[in-house]
Amino acid sequence: MSGGEKVISIEPLTRVEGEGHLRLVMENGKIKEVSLIIDETPRLFEAFLVGRKYDEVHEIASRICGICYVAHQITALRAVEKAIGVSVTEEIKKLRRFLAFAGWIQSHSLHLAFLALPDYFGHESVFSMLKSPEHKDLVTLGIKLRTLGNKLVEQLGGRWAHPVTCVVGGFSKLPDQKWVEKAKEMLKEGKPDAEKLGKVVAKLEVPDFTVDREHVALWDPKEYPINEGRLRSNKGLDISEDEFTKFILESTDPKTNVKRSKVKGRDVLLVGPLARVNLNYDKLSDDAKALADEAGVKFPSQNPFLQNLARAMELVHSFDECLKILDELDITAIKPKVEFEVKPGIGAAVTEAPRGILYHGYRIGRNGLVMSANVVTPTVHNVSSAEADLWSFGPHIANLSVDEATLKCGMLIRAYDFCLSCSVHVLRL
Amino acid sequence: MAQVKMKEKAKVAIFKLSSCGGCQLQLVDAGEDFLKLLDHIDIVYFPIAKSENLDGPYDIVLVEGSACSAEEIEHLRKIRASTKYLVALGTCACFGGLQSIRNFEPTAKLVDMVYEKPPKSHPTKSFGIDEYVKVDAYVVGCPVEPSEVVEVIKSLLMGVKPRFPPYSVCVECKLRENECFLLKGIPCMGPITAGGCNALCPSSNRPCEGCRGPTKDPNSKALAKLLFELGATNEDVRRKFRKYAAASMAFAGVGV
Structure with a gap:
């Protein structure tokens, strides 16, 4: 099978959020062409946010993505608050942290159970898994976990998709102590399910495929970072969020017309669960780390297939984080929102969306209106990283049939959990 | 409204145009009600959730998003030709969505604000999909309510008009x-x-x-x-x- 030309084409990319396609050509066992193309029509958020009011930016930015809306809202809120000179209380920061981890629970469980796992069990989708007595329970487990994540977001955010209670300065309304007790109970009940799904992921057989990639994630000395921190990498990057656009650069590949992001002076970067676990392993909960032992994997790892394991570890960790936050919280003592005056200014924020670092930057004018907006989503980086991975994937697929090689390439791409609706936002140079 | 054939399961397809992808997931997130619906429908095209996706003809198509480029408008027309019923799913498909904010400025100017070089597809103004094709039912919301997506599918299966609140x-x-x-x-x-x-x-x-x-x-x-x-x-x-x-x-x- 290694001789002659082999064309691998996945069009459209399936079990991936948004529209895109892959074309990979091999000749005599060597890769000749890789094009990973995003087919989404740009929606031009950065353009039509201009002229909108400071207090509706996060509500509009939420609609960039139908899965990671929580991350877009929190990132936009933090950037706008920095621009207009608002500081929120530690308690509000904690509640936003809770919301962000609840967002990870719904997003990570959706990806693992619905988008990634079918490949590993020979199914084309969860619908076919539902018909299989052997794998039906995995789907039910996935639905249970996603529903739980959705409920947690809904109880605090008012609605699970595009929540409504997050506002500049805090929350428009907060739940009461009863919610705290109920949420704790739900999390305690749900955690064994997360560990169960995690163990399934830990046992998956993945190719022994190692690349040399720069992994970029937020870093914090004490906490597993989600809503703030410094940007660090395994190759020495160590910058504040305000320096993001100086160090993470973007250019157009003239051959494929695909936008690529690069770390200044170096190469493409990988972001998301694997980068985060690699850079913040010591801050994961013991039960999350136990999954690495179960899988027999030592972190840091450079195997992109292990993004699924890292995601499963973060799923378990998110339960522990949410429980910890609720244990420390006295919700009856929290003022939902701080008072503020709107000053003109510039603000940037980077958070860890489920898929990796998410940047929002705004300039707000004297009248409280947006003068410029810039959003860089994690998939912009990861599309370049996946494409680079595929260039070195040749030896792993050279001896496979076209069908088998297509499946393997699909599995590699899916491990990244792309969000292509998000990714049609690019950095302006 | 004629009843969709009930002897076989109805063939349902879910397409995405310019949108965030959130409304189609609301269907999956309808939970139990969604699983019960699967006794009566076969979802045969749903790329975010399935790898085997079939071409039409379909009985019911849900379209999420607005058609915002020449390619998307052409795609939408083909979708319409392949189905008995077409449902506009969510505020983007019904009324153009948030991206319709840009309708009042020249699109080329807005593209220049975001891209240094023109992107592969050229965005146009954003309208509800009934600007281009006939729509049989509308489910509004940003996002849609899971119960309303279930309601629209159930109604089409039974050949009755979906019941949505007529008030504000x-x-x-x-x-x-x-x-x-x-x-x-x-x-x-x-x-x-x-x-x-x-x-x-x-x-x-x-x-x-x-x-x-x-x-x-x-x-x-x-x-x-x-x-x-x-x-x-x-x-x-x-x-x-x-x-x-x-x-x-x-x-x-x-x-x-």
Whole structure:
């Protein structure tokens, strides 16, 4: 099978959020062409946010993505608050942290159970898994976990998709102590399910495929970072969020017309669960780390297939984080929102969306209106990283049939959990 | 409305145009009700969830998003030709969505603001999909309510008109005994926005932003007049109306 030309084409990319396609050509066992193309029509958020009011930016930015809306809202809120000179209380920061981890629970469980796992069990989708007595329970487990994540977001955010209670300065309304007790109970009940799904992921057989990639994630000395921190990498990057656009650069590949992001002076970067676990392993909960032992994997790892394991570890960790936050919280003592005056200014924020670092930057004018907006989503980086991975994937697929090689390439791409609706936002140079 | 054949399962397809992908996931998130629906429908095209996706003909197609490029408009026309019923899923598909905010500026200028070189596909203005094709049913919302997606599929299977609230957000807001934002002097889109969300935002201490688009026969001019009386400028009023459903006839012409 290694001789002659082999064309691998996945069009459209399936079990991936948004529209895109892959074309990979091999000749005599060597890769000749890789094009990973995003087919989404740009929606031009950065353009039509201009002229909108400071207090509706996060509500509009939420609609960039139908899965990671929580991350877009929190990132936009933090950037706008920095621009207009608002500081929120530690308690509000904690509640936003809770919301962000609840967002990870719904997003990570959706990806693992619905988008990634079918490949590993020979199914084309969860619908076919539902018909299989052997794998039906995995789907039910996935639905249970996603529903739980959705409920947690809904109880605090008012609605699970595009929540409504997050506002500049805090929350428009907060739940009461009863919610705290109920949420704790739900999390305690749900955690064994997360560990169960995690163990399934830990046992998956993945190719022994190692690349040399720069992994970029937020870093914090004490906490597993989600809503703030410094940007660090395994190759020495160590910058504040305000320096993001100086160090993470973007250019157009003239051959494929695909936008690529690069770390200044170096190469493409990988972001998301694997980068985060690699850079913040010591801050994961013991039960999350136990999954690495179960899988027999030592972190840091450079195997992109292990993004699924890292995601499963973060799923378990998110339960522990949410429980910890609720244990420390006295919700009856929290003022939902701080008072503020709107000053003109510039603000940037980077958070860890489920898929990796998410940047929002705004300039707000004297009248409280947006003068410029810039959003860089994690998939912009990861599309370049996946494409680079595929260039070195040749030896792993050279001896496979076209069908088998297509499946393997699909599995590699899916491990990244792309969000292509998000990714049609690019950095302006 | 004719009944979809009941002897075999109805073939359902879910397509995505320019959108965030959130509305199609609301269907999956309908939970038990969604699983029960699977006894009566076969989802044969749903790329975000399935790897084996079949070409038409379909019985029911749900289209999420608005058609915002020549390619998407052509794609939409092909989708229409392949199905018995076409459902506009969510405010983007019904009224153009948030990206219709850009309809009032030359698109080329906006593209220049975001891209240094022109992107592969050229965005056009954003309208509801009925600008280009016939639509059989509309499910509004940003996002849609899971129960309403289930309702529309069930109704089409039974050959009846889906039942959605014919009143505005105000009715549900009164039922929930919320204090009226407009009476407090705070601009709110509740009086002219389609109900069905159970007045979610006003009940969460936020005025309605109109994410479900215009209700039946909305009196947009009267609300605009009230907003002016509350001290809103022409720009303020325009921003309120030109948001989720800027392409709708009822909202587009207000505050010009």
